Amino acid sequence: MLFTITRGLILAAIVFCSGAYAAKITQNTNARPHINLDGAWHYIADPYENGFYNHRYQEHTRDGYFKNAQVEQPGDLIEYDFANAATLNVPGDWNTQQDELFLYEGTVWYQRDFTLNKSRDERYILHFGAANYEAVVYVNGQKVGTHIGGFTPFEFDVTDVVSDGDNFVIVKVDNRREREQIPTVNTDWWNYGGLTRSVKLLTLPKQHISDYSIHLADGDSNSITGWVELNQPLNNARVTVEIPELKVKQTLKFTGDARQNFQFKAEPILWGPSNPKLYDVHFRLQEQTLSDRIGFRQIDTKGEDILLNGKPIFLKGISIHEESALHPGRAWSQADAKQLLSMAKELGVNFVRLAHYPHNEHMVRMADEMGLLVWSEIPVYWTVLFERDDVYANAQNQLSEMISRDKNRASIILWSMANETPMSDARLTFISKLAAKARELDGTRLITAALDTSSETDKGKSIDDPLSAVVDVIGINNYCGWYYKEPAQCAKVRWFSDNNKPVIMSEFGGGALAGYHGAAEQRWSEEYQADLYRYNLQMIDNMSFIRGMTPWILKDFRSPRRPLANIQDFWNRKGLVSDKGVKKQAWHILNQYYEQHQ
Numbered sequence: 001m002l003f004t005i006t007r008g009l010i011l012a013a014i015v016f017c018s019g020a021y022a023a024k025i026t027q028n029t030n031a032r033p034h035i036n037l038d039g040a041w042h043y044i045a046d047p048y049e050n051g052f053y054n055h056r057y058q059e060h061t062r063d064g065y066f067k068n069a070q071v072e073q074p075g076d077l078i079e080y081d082f083a084n085a086a087t088l089n090v091p092g093d094w095n096t097q098q099d100e101l102f103l104y105e106g107t108v109w110y111q112r113d114f115t116l117n118k119s120r121d122e123r124y125i126l127h128f129g130a131a132n133y134e135a136v137v138y139v140n141g142q143k144v145g146t147h148i149g150g151f152t153p154f155e156f157d158v159t160d161v162v163s164d165g166d167n168f169v170i171v172k173v174d175n176r177r178e179r180e181q182i183p184t185v186n187t188d189w190w191n192y193g194g195l196t197r198s199v200k201l202l203t204l205p206k207q208h209i210s211d212y213s214i215h216l217a218d219g220d221s222n223s224i225t226g227w228v229e230l231n232q233p234l235n236n237a238r239v240t241v242e243i244p245e246l247k248v249k250q251t252l253k254f255t256g257d258a259r260q261n262f263q264f265k266a267e268p269i270l271w272g273p274s275n276p277k278l279y280d281v282h283f284r285l286q287e288q289t290l291s292d293r294i295g296f297r298q299i300d301t302k303g304e305d306i307l308l309n310g311k312p313i314f315l316k317g318i319s320i321h322e323e324s325a326l327h328p329g330r331a332w333s334q335a336d337a338k339q340l341l342s343m344a345k346e347l348g349v350n351f352v353r354l355a356h357y358p359h360n361e362h363m364v365r366m367a368d369e370m371g372l373l374v375w376s377e378i379p380v381y382w383t384v385l386f387e388r389d390d391v392y393a394n395a396q397n398q399l400s401e402m403i404s405r406d407k408n409r410a411s412i413i414l415w416s417m418a419n420e421t422p423m424s425d426a427r428l429t430f431i432s433k434l435a436a437k438a439r440e441l442d443g444t445r446l447i448t449a450a451l452d453t454s455s456e457t458d459k460g461k462s463i464d465d466p467l468s469a470v471v472d473v474i475g476i477n478n479y480c481g482w483y484y485k486e487p488a489q490c491a492k493v494r495w496f497s498d499n500n501k502p503v504i505m506s507e508f509g510g511g512a513l514a515g516y517h518g519a520a521e522q523r524w525s526e527e528y529q530a531d532l533y534r535y536n537l538q539m540i541d542n543m544s545f546i547r548g549m550t551p552w553i554l555k556d557f558r559s560p561r562r563p564l565a566n567i568q569d570f571w572n573r574k575g576l577v578s579d580k581g582v583k584k585q586a587w588h589i590l591n592q593y594y595e596q597h598q
């Protein structure tokens with residue numbers, strides 16, 4: 001206990017001192033010049049954090065593993081050796097790459113060399129797609145920063161630390177779960193550790209465009225607006241924003257500022273599931289051109305309706321964890337994104353809930369291309385310590401990093417603040433503050449949260465969680481036929497909502513082992529799960545205020561909470577397909593339902 005508190009305080013100190021919560025992230029990193037640092041990294045598992053603390057439990061300042069020391073004299077005592085250590089592939093979780101790390105929670109050190117032709121005209125930014133959970137980053141033996149949070153990008157300017165020629169980078173990644181984290185200690189997914197997303201050294205001109213935002217003006221589909229931000233304020237700089245296909249080009253003049261707003265008239269074909277039209281957009285500063293593919297669309301609510309481009313839409317969705325059928329462990333690649341989202345499309349969806357944390361950037365870019373609407377969320381999940389300011393700061397930072405990376409993706413229509421959080425005043429204050437922050441950072445999307453609280457009344461189940469007043473769209477998680485009632489009883493369950501807001505059934509479902517057949521009463525059989533879907537869909541048909549659903553879940557996913565031998569074997573079996581992608585009967589029930597509800 002004492003250890004936990006002390007570690008919490010140390011962490012808070014590290015975080016605030018090293019600026020781990022400054023959410024500045026270079027936009028569109030794949031389109032930037034960079035040195036790709038993916039591939040084999042040497043690693044040392046360090047459960048006692050021997051490479052970080054000395055025997056008096058003080059942080060090493062001179063001779064920790066970050067030094068990457070090599071034996072020079074025969075008598076040298078160095079008890080680690082990255083050069084001869086085994087390797088892990090980056091990106092990738094460590095759990096599924098080495099048997100000994102499968103259940104490991106703790107510190108792993110990563111090391112790799114790289115060479116650089118250093119130029120005086122460039123800035124070097126070391127960019128991480130994500131590292132779960134806490135990363136301490138060193139370049140050439142110097143600490144360059146710390147980051148907390150397992151699913152969002154972060155970066156450090158390492159210009160002054162890198163050398164011409166040989167360099168090395170070392171990252172201490174720690175995935176221990178702690179009570180004060182976001183997410184907290186108890187979740188229902190695998191705690192995959194490591195450098196789970198790509199690592200790049202961005203090699204950028206000294207003055208460059210660091211970020212931009214571009215979207216339709218609120219309520220005006222013939223007006224495109226946004227801003228461009230430079231990495232430093234400039235006098236007399238010009239940036240052009242051009243969309244050749246729309247024949248628009250505007251030049252922005254920077255007179256001592258780092259950010260300039262823009263707005264111009266245009267008549268884009270609006271992006272949507274039936275026509276996911278994307279435009280090439282070019283931002284130019286001096287000789288640099290930065291290009292992106294952008295969709296333009298409006299998203300609003302009106303009473304109980306969700307309006308996409310002004311028209312009511314029903315969100316036929318599915319929930320997805322970041323695990324694909326292509327390989328074990330965390331999904332990270334474009335191929336993973338394609339596999340998952342193609343499977344979702346085949347199910348007949350126009351909407352995906354990317355649960356329960358921000359997924360990798362390939363997912364949202366692929367959703368843009370494929371015309372899938374997206375719910376994106378931060379891991380404010382279950383029993384977070386809502387009373388604590390440092391916990392809030394962490395959640396807000398993860399929210400800011402998610403929005404910063406993905407603000408230009410037309411597919412994303414909903415930012416979700418939380419999942420199934422227990423009611424309390426502290427929780428209401430915490431999530432209300434997050435929602436206000438999200439609206440401040442991005443006024444172009446809707447705010448939601450998945451609630452699991454409803455009260456029983458004479459009329460039926462009432463959606464009366466006070467968070468309903470805070471969000472634009474109410475998500476409800478409800479496991480009728482699984483955690484309560486038998487499936488057949490679900491058809492008769494009645495709900496009502498006095499919120500005059502759209503409601504999405506953000507979760508329902510039940511487990512089945514693919515290939516296990518039996519009577520419909522037989523738990524874990526495909527027949528049971530199929531029946532549960534049939535009756536829940538009947539229940540949903542009686543909910544006049546429902547405007548979408550994301551049943552739980554597309555594919556079986558790993559979870560330490562699910563040990564049942566020969567059935568679960570540490571998989572949550574609520575997938576409509578098995579972990580290998582084999583369809584279960586319930587898949588066809590939902591597929592038919594979606595086909596009939598055009």
Ligand code: GCB
Nearest residue numbers: 188419420477507552572574
């Ligand atoms: C939920 C959670 C989800 C779990 C699911 C389950 O309500 O939101 O993360 O995996 O239930 O399978 O119980």
